[in-house]
């Protein structure tokens with residue numbers, strides 16, 4: 478196939494599906510024989526970036542508390558927690574987040590109709606626990622890890638709607654947390670019976686994690702993969718001899734949808 482006939486879009490992964498049955502989105506994804514959507518922000522048409530976002534800015538390791546002074550009232554001093562400070566630093570370094578994105582297409586997009594795309598790459602925002610070196614370790618809690626898993630499922634739901642039967646979804650993260658990797662795959666396969674794991678080429682990473690996890694309080698459980706499923710995904714373990722960052726890739730083939 479001629480590569481010129483691949484149209485790629487970057488979308489807001491939480492609102493990429495058009496809600497109403499209005500006229501087709503200006504993107505006209507269907508006019509090409511092969512359309513790819515990358516669920517990430519700051520979009521430019523026809524550019525498909527697949528690498529995980531990394532950063533080279535340094536983290537402020539200051540241990541002193543920080544005081545921000547309001548310009549209007551010089552006496553009005555506000556103490557900012559170190560967690561908030563780190564969050565702000567990251568925002569300055571990585572650019573605006575999804576609620577404040579500057580990409581014209583993302584802002585203007587009313588989304589696409591279901592089944593508009595042949596392929597979706599969901600290179601999802603995540604806890605980034607696979608990054609090396611760890612520049613901001615120790616910020617995640619069990620609760621925040623679960624929060625990542627929650628929005629990733631919502632993004633995945635959107636991806637499933639966007640891809641036509643016969644298409645492909647690739648889901649990836651740069652974290653080693655199985656709750657955002659194997660458990661997402663379990664969720665996907667259990668919820669959408671028309672999805673199946675596809676084989677990947679090249680295959681460089683190791684297998685996914687098999688089994689399940691239960692907190693001793695029994696308040697939280699996570700289901701992971703079967704042995705067969707684990708062979709179809711790629712888990713990159715930063716402590717393995719491969720010498721990579723922590724990364725995870727699952728490829729889903731989309732079968733005939735029920736609706």
Ligand SMILES: C[S@@+](CC[C@H](N)C(=O)[O-])C[C@H]1O[C@@H](n2cnc3c(N)ncnc32)[C@H](O)[C@@H]1O
Pocket residue numbers: 488489490491492516517518526527528529530573574575600601602603651
């Ligand atoms: C792992 S990085 C993906 C990097 C991307 N593949 C690239 O090359 O730029 C995840 C990205 O998702 C972005 N993001 C966060 N929320 C999003 C949303 N609702 N929709 C789309 N992208 C989002 C983050 O800002 C971050 O840049």
